[in-house]
Amino acid sequence: MVLIDIKRKISREVGKVVVGRESEIGLILTCFLARGHVLLEGVPGTSKTLLAKAFSKCLGLSYKRAQFTPDMLPLDIIGGFIFNMKTREFEFKQGPIFTNILLADEINRAAPKVQSALLEAMQELQVTVEGYTGKLPSPFMVIATQNPLDFEGVYPLPESELDRFMMKVEFGYPSEVIESEIINRNLTELNLEVVERVVSQKDLSELFKAVESVNVSKEILDYVSKLARETRSDGRISLGASPRAMVQLVQSARANAVLEGRDYVTPEDIKSLARPVLTHRIKLDRSASLKGIAPSPAVIIQQVLDVVTPPR
Amino acid sequence: MAQFDNQYVLAGLLVTNIVIYLIFVLGLRRATSNPLLKVSSLDQAFEALEKSLKGAFPDLPSGFTWGEGIERAKKLTIRIDWTELEKELRTYEAYRYGKWELSPSSLTRFREVVKLAALLPNKRRKKIWGVIPWS
Numbered sequence: 001m002v003l004i005d006i007k008r009k010i011s012r013e014v015g016k017v018v019v020g021r022e023s024e025i026g027l028i029l030t031c032f033l034a035r036g037h038v039l040l041e042g043v044p045g046t047s048k049t050l051l052a053k054a055f056s057k058c059l060g061l062s063y064k065r066a067q068f069t070p071d072m073l074p075l076d077i078i079g080g081f082i083f084n085m086k087t088r089e090f091e092f093k094q095g096p097i098f099t100n101i102l103l104a105d106e107i108n109r110a111a112p113k114v115q116s117a118l119l120e121a122m123q124e125l126q127v128t129v130e131g132y133t134g135k136l137p138s139p140f141m142v143i144a145t146q147n148p149l150d151f152e153g154v155y156p157l158p159e160s161e162l163d164r165f166m167m168k169v170e171f172g173y174p175s176e177v178i179e180s181e182i183i184n185r186n187l188t189e190l191n192l193e194v195v196e197r198v199v200s201q202k203d204l205s206e207l208f209k210a211v212e213s214v215n216v217s218k219e220i221l222d223y224v225s226k227l228a229r230e231t232r233s234d235g236r237i238s239l240g241a242s243p244r245a246m247v248q249l250v251q252s253a254r255a256n257a258v259l260e261g262r263d264y265v266t267p268e269d270i271k272s273l274a275r276p277v278l279t280h281r282i283k284l285d286r287s288a289s290l291k292g293i294a295p296s297p298a299v300i301i302q303q304v305l306d307v308v309t310p311p312r
Numbered sequence: 313m314a315q316f317d318n319q320y321v322l323a324g325l326l327v328t329n330i331v332i333y334l335i336f337v338l339g340l341r342r343a344t345s346n347p348l349l350k351v352s353s354l355d356q357a358f359e360a361l362e363k364s365l366k367g368a369f370p371d372l373p374s375g376f377t378w379g380e381g382i383e384r385a386k387k388l389t390i391r392i393d394w395t396e397l398e399k400e401l402r403t404y405e406a407y408r409y410g411k412w413e414l415s416p417s418s419l420t421r422f423r424e425v426v427k428l429a430a431l432l433p434n435k436r437r438k439k440i441w442g443v444i445p446w447s
Binding site: 263265312 | 362373376377409
């Protein structure tokens with residue numbers, strides 16, 4: 001029951017404060033169930049932060065926000081040892097990363113060393129500081145927001161960091177009708193209190209178990225590896241999809257299958273998620289870009305999907 | 313004069329007979345050679361649909377999925393029970409990708425798939441004197 005309804009319930013709850021972002025909510029939920037992290041990219045004022053807050057609230061999970069700035073230090077996010085005057089010992093003070101859902105706001109405004117501080121946490125769900133290893137709560141998800149790279153004062157995320165994000169979800173400007181609705185809603189004060197928790201802890205564990213039990217046939221795995229090879233052999237790409245990317249593509253496809261009420265993955269799942277999972281990981285060849293023969297990564301991914309025959 | 317007329321009538325009847333017989337034989341051969349009549353399993357039904365989709369939409373990329381192919385077919389005015397077709401597709405996917413063991417009745421549930429495969433126009437069929445035969 002909960003498995004079928006969860007997407008609709010969450011969309012409805014988040015939709016109380018964020019208008020016209022159903023597909024984005026669906027992708028964030030898919031990413032969460034696949035135990036991945038998501039990068040939301042868009043110009044300021046497109047409700048990225050609000051959506052992240054509302055999303056964590058309706059899941060009833062602990063949530064912290066870290067605003068990334070150029071003068072930020074790794075200990076501001078991870079935590080560090082502080083001398084306790086009473087006990088006369090150094091004690092580890094946990095940073096905002098010790099939460100279920102971390103909103104890393106404007107992640108690309110922080111220096112690369114701060115961005116890199118998240119690497120271990122995102123991959124191994126733990127942090128290590130001076131020999132101390134702290135386990136992060138489960139589930140753990142980073143919802144990072146970033147402004148487009150041509151904005152002032154932003155540092156591009158390194159490839160290794162980008163690869164840790166299961167998906168990049170783009171937030172474009174809303175349509176005319178949606179924008180009018182947003183303005184109308186904002187005439188009165190928007191209150192996150194209206195967003196209610198719709199999933200219990202038990203439901204969440206059931207959902208995670210359901211994702212783990214989704215069947216992925218050998219043919220689907222072969223199809224995914226063919227897609228990976230195609231991205232790596234394309235002359236217009238200097239960095240193709242990594243094995244981690246393909247693992248995450250399959251994981252997200254499993255989560256999507258659960259949300260669609262299935263216990264098996266279809267090529268449709270893979271194709272529908274290939275763009276948000278792969279686009280941010282491939283790097284265009286500089287000479288091909290300069291010659292103008294390389295379209296955007298999204299177009300290349302679509303061309304790859306068009307060429308590789310799925311199992312039918 | 314009467315004998316002359318009878319000869320012509322006889323010859324005419326004979327020719328007509330031969331033409332009717334030929335039409336009948338050719339029709340029968342064409343009908344029995346139609347691969348859609350030989351479909352007896354889910355796999356064969358979807359194999360036939362794949363061929364028909366490729367024939368109907370030559371611009372369909374080789375990486376198309378069932379969903380995308382059927383979405384294109386829906387835009388044509390074909391009288392198909394699309395809900396039933398979706399169910400048949402779902403059954404096939406469960407069997408194909410989920411490795412589900414299907415009941416014998418489910419394994420023979422492909423009527424709408426075969427119907428769609430038969431009704432899709434074939435744009436790859438060769439033209440004879442500028443006309444696509446049987447279209």
